[in-house]
Amino acid sequence: MLSRNSVNILKRLQVRLQSTLVIAEHNNATLTPITRSSITAAKKIGNDVTVLVAGTKCSEVASSVAKLDGVKRVLVAENEAFNGFLAEAITPLVLAAQKQFNFSHIIAGASAQGKSIVPRIASKLDVSPISEVIAIKDKDTFVRTIYAGNAVLTLKSLDAVKVLTVRGTNFEATGDASAAAVVENAPAGEFKTDLAAFVGQELAKSDRPELTAAKCIVSGGRGLKSGENFKILYDLADKLGGAVGASRAAVDAGYVSNDLEIGQTGKIVAPDLYIAVGISGAIQHLAGMKDSKTIVAINKDPEAPIFQVADLGLVADLFKAVPELTEKI
Numbered sequence: 001m002l003s004r005n006s007v008n009i010l011k012r013l014q015v016r017l018q019s020t021l022v023i024a025e026h027n028n029a030t031l032t033p034i035t036r037s038s039i040t041a042a043k044k045i046g047n048d049v050t051v052l053v054a055g056t057k058c059s060e061v062a063s064s065v066a067k068l069d070g071v072k073r074v075l076v077a078e079n080e081a082f083n084g085f086l087a088e089a090i091t092p093l094v095l096a097a098q099k100q101f102n103f104s105h106i107i108a109g110a111s112a113q114g115k116s117i118v119p120r121i122a123s124k125l126d127v128s129p130i131s132e133v134i135a136i137k138d139k140d141t142f143v144r145t146i147y148a149g150n151a152v153l154t155l156k157s158l159d160a161v162k163v164l165t166v167r168g169t170n171f172e173a174t175g176d177a178s179a180a181a182v183v184e185n186a187p188a189g190e191f192k193t194d195l196a197a198f199v200g201q202e203l204a205k206s207d208r209p210e211l212t213a214a215k216c217i218v219s220g221g222r223g224l225k226s227g228e229n230f231k232i233l234y235d236l237a238d239k240l241g242g243a244v245g246a247s248r249a250a251v252d253a254g255y256v257s258n259d260l261e262i263g264q265t266g267k268i269v270a271p272d273l274y275i276a277v278g279i280s281g282a283i284q285h286l287a288g289m290k291d292s293k294t295i296v297a298i299n300k301d302p303e304a305p306i307f308q309v310a311d312l313g314l315v316a317d318l319f320k321a322v323p324e325l326t327e328k329i
């Protein structure tokens with residue numbers, strides 16, 4: 001017969017064993033939208049949700065995370081070692097938190113940062129990382145795309161700890177909470193690393209919305225024929241308050257920089273409106289945009305595969321059609 005005390009300890013252990021850690025992404029000032037989506041994914045698992053905020057001066061971000069719906073606790077770690085958010089420094093912090101709290105699930109967004117941290121954590125915990133999750137069926141069963149988005153795989157993980165990246169475009173952003181969650185210090189430790197050093201970063205400055213957060217994207221392909229010709233897309237995007245994206249062919253040809261690339265090796269987007277201009281619709285491009293709510297294609301070739309996924313198609317010369325469209329808006 002177990003004493004009441006032992007029962008309570010067992011109950012607490014049970015709660016611990018079924019809890020989820022979300023690794024927040026931010027720039028020490030504002031939270032990246034994918035974290036709100038990751039929290040929604042965590043809520044779907046059904047456990048208590050803890051969010052880890054690691055940075056150099058990130059206490060304000062931690063306070064804002066505490067006010068998000070579904071968050072039970074925020075662990076905050078401020079340390080110069082997290083300058084540049086190097087995966088080599090953040091991984092031991094996550095492992096220290098895991099050692100203390102014994103989470104059953106660890107989630108990060110499927111962003112460059114999440115994709116860098118999660119495999120390291122999974123390998124240290126000796127479990128399989130589950131990447132680019134697009135839906136959560138239950139605490140063990142996850143849906144993800146494979147073969148550049150051409151097949152959907154539902155997998156059941158038998159690992160003791162599930163370590164996932166989730167696609168931001170497939171989970172709504174969590175809303176604000178009525179009451180703030182507890183904010184406490186993450187486990188302390190020596191997180192300075194000799195494996196990598198943060199030298200600096202140059203961020204592209206733009207008045208236009210960021211691609212992965214834009215509600216409207218005007219995207220150009222090889223059909224634009226030059227970087228200068230992208231101006232007609234910028235004019236249209238400005239009228240629509242949208243962002244400009246590109247196919248890999250347009251990036252490889254040097255028409256635009258590679259941070260505009262959409263697709264399997266570029267960004268995954270799902271805006272309300274995606275206008276594909278002079279893009280043929282190769283599977284690798286579709287992998288990055290086919291979840292867009294409304295897809296419009298402008299292409300002079302009526303057989304172009306992009307028309308198979310388009311809600312609205314215009315068979316026309318883009319150099320005539322796009323300026324006309326911009327003028328009429």
Ligand SMILES: Cc1cc2nc3c(=O)[nH]c(=O)nc-3n(C[C@H](O)[C@H](O)[C@H](O)COP(=O)(O)OP(=O)(O)OC[C@H]3O[C@@H](n4cnc5c(N)ncnc54)[C@H](O)[C@@H]3O)c2cc1C
Pocket residue numbers: 220221222223224246247248249250261262263264265266277278279280281282283284285288298299300301304316317318319
């Ligand atoms: C491993 C791998 C990963 C890849 N990852 C990506 C990725 O992430 N993103 C990506 O985009 N691609 C990716 N690709 C490349 C992909 O296979 C295609 O080559 C690429 O998407 C083609 O780009 P495009 O549609 O701009 O060019 P094209 O296929 O050359 O199409 C150009 C289109 O423009 C139309 N056009 C030309 N002139 C006009 C005009 N005047 N008016 C109207 N229409 C016109 C043509 O009819 C044509 O349909 C990847 C490939 C590989 C092998």
